[in-house]
Amino acid sequence: MDTTTGALRRLILRTLLPGFDGMTVPAWLVAAHRDGLASVCLYGANIADPAAVSALCADLHRRCPGLLIATDEEGGDVTRLHYLAGSPEPGNAVLGRLDDPALTAASARRIGRDLAVLGIGLDLGPVVDINSAPDNPVIGVRSFGATAPLVARHAVAWVRGLRDAGVAACAKHFPGHGDTTTDSHLALPRVDATREVLDARELEPFRAVVQAGIPAVMTSHIVVPALDPERPATFSPAVLRGELRGRLGFRGVIVTDALDMAGASGDIGIPEAAVRALAAGADLLCLGPNTGPDLLERVVAAIEDAVAQGRIEPEELAASAARVQALIDDQATPSPAPAPGTDPRPEIADAFEIGAGAAAWLADDAPAAIVQVESEANLAVGRVVWGAAAVGATIAAGDVPPGAKVAVVARGLAAGHPAPAVADALRAAGHPVIVVECGWPRGFGDLVTYGASAGVGRALVELLTRLPDPVEVPEGSASR
Incomplete structure (x- = not known):
């Protein structure tokens, strides 16, 4: 493969998912897109009134043709499009308690329509973690419930509803963040379940959405000793290549949770976290909000050095970039227009x-x-x-x-x-x-x-x- 400086930079940029500050498209993002950057993530700092959000997305597509825009629109408590006013959707825990997959699919279709109108092609949801720890500080009502069968059937319904609207879903947080009492934004949690419990509980919803054809799965910054006693899932080949790719048979894009979180980069910094995630088998590295040109270039430089040192195989980097491009190409293919807002709303x-x-x-x-x-x-x-x-x-x-x-x-x-x-x-x-x-x-x-x-x-x-x-x-x- 071509490993000249320009070609290598293009591959690396294809694997990065930066954020940016404010309601205007920054010049550094446009320049990075010319060099190969293919995706961007919107956060709360990018959200103002609906007209301004629509104008921002239109400008992103105009100035960066073919760009994949992603965001965390889970519906419920975690919302980006409705960051100022709150989401009109009930959220996963309410949908799980109602336990009508048709209502769950309808909620996801409405979310998908809102995203599709803006040209947002990748939704970083649904959460398919099982909230098995009632005092979980970060999952809670983002989960459909506390049992594997319930979460699995609603996760599949949510993914299909989003797909009906022409938007790609990304299930998170693999291999399961529900049995934790620590927030990975702030520290590095552990899940000390046995492999048998993991298979029957945490992994079952992921298995279900993989079988349903989900195009993307997000990693978690948690240590699961039964799978890898030393490394967080985001940095673990045993978890990403062994479990997700190998045992579950996933062939889509592996997206990292935000690498600015303490569970990923608190001790090592974001550039080194990016290297470890790519080396472990991740494809698309979520860098977090307010990335900026300096951090982007430091990440690129760290990955270039890692390739030169043999820490990242060029062929694996090219394969990751190709998977990301395949997702982008799939989202660029026009989908049948979803029916107008006729979906039933839950009581x-x-x-x-x-x-x-x-x-x-x-x-x-x-x-x-x-x-x-x-x-x-x-x-x-x-x-x-x-x-x-x-x-x-x-x-x-x-x-x-x-x-x-x-x-x-x-x-x-x-x-x-x-x-x-x-x-x-x-x-x-x-x-x-x-x-x-x-x-x-x-x-x-x-x-x-x-x-x-x-x-x-x-x-x-x-x-x-x-x-x-x-x-x-x-x-x-x-x-x-």
């Missing part, structure tokens, strides 16, 4: 878990007030508006009028969360109070919604206020 509230206390609260004919307590989200979610606040239905705790019943809305109700103290203070003031958990339940909460998207928030508000009229929010009041 989201049917997925809510309503305890006895919440049922009694709902039956109370007192006027309802909703107080939302700010709850920190993980880095995958970001600072997206959520819950009842996403539909403008919250009131400050200090503005609750006498005689009102109050729903205190929060998420991630672990020990030490401020929401119970807010609820206690309102009870002491004479209000009937329930606590609403908008995340995965951890033992707290009178009502659990299994999601915090704007769509879930709307359904929650309708449920909480369905008997009386809601309390009028005073002018200038803010949620807390």
Whole structure:
């Protein structure tokens, strides 16, 4: 193969998936595209109003013909297209509780239509991790559920729904991030399950989507000692070539989770993380947001050095670049236009878990007030508006009028969360109070919604206020 400087640079750039800052196409990205860069990822920093996002995507395609645009549009809590207002879709945990694959496919088709209109060809979803650890800090309601058969059937439905809209799916986070209590954005988690448990649990949804023809799978920055006791999955030939390519038979594009995460590059830096991922068998390296020209060139230089030192075989690099190009070519082939928005929408509230206390609260004919307590989200979610606040239905705790019943809305109700103290203070003031958990339940909460998207928030508000009229929010009041 041709390993001259220009040809090698072109191959390397073909394997990179950078992000960039802002709402305009940077000159360095256009220059890199001329040299071989073929894909880019949009993040929250690239999202403004719909017209601006549409203009950005159109400009990317105009200035970089053939470019593959990717983004994390999972629907539910993790959204990029709806980063400012929250996603109208319910999210995976709600869909899993409803357990109607037709509704799951319909949700994915709507997401796919939104992406396809903008020319976004690769969606970094669905999450097919099994949330087997209730206190998982990064998966939670992004998962369809806690059992392999449930997650597998909804993962396949989601992939097919997205495909119906002409958009490629990318299942994540291989070989399974659900049985962790550490966020790989911040550290390096471990999954200490046996191989037998991994086969029956973590790997089953991936096996199902591979058999369904998924074009891309994303790695996770986790150590799974039963598969590789030393290296995170993203850097492990045993996991990527042995398990994913070998035992599962996957032939598509292996995408890394973002290499700026601490679980990947915290101790070694992004350029070295890129080298290790390519050497292990990854094809497309997600560099994270705000890549910039300096980091891009340092990554290219590190991979060039690794090829010269024999750490990366030129033939393997060429094969990775070819797989990426095949995905791009496939997405460039026009698909039949999807039918307009005729897909059924779920009754989201049917997925809510309503305890006895919440049922009694709902039956109370007192006027309802909703107080939302700010709850920190993980880095995958970001600072997206959520819950009842996403539909403008919250009131400050200090503005609750006498005689009102109050729903205190929060998420991630672990020990030490401020929401119970807010609820206690309102009870002491004479209000009937329930606590609403908008995340995965951890033992707290009178009502659990299994999601915090704007769509879930709307359904929650309708449920909480369905008997009386809601309390009028005073002018200038803010949620807390």
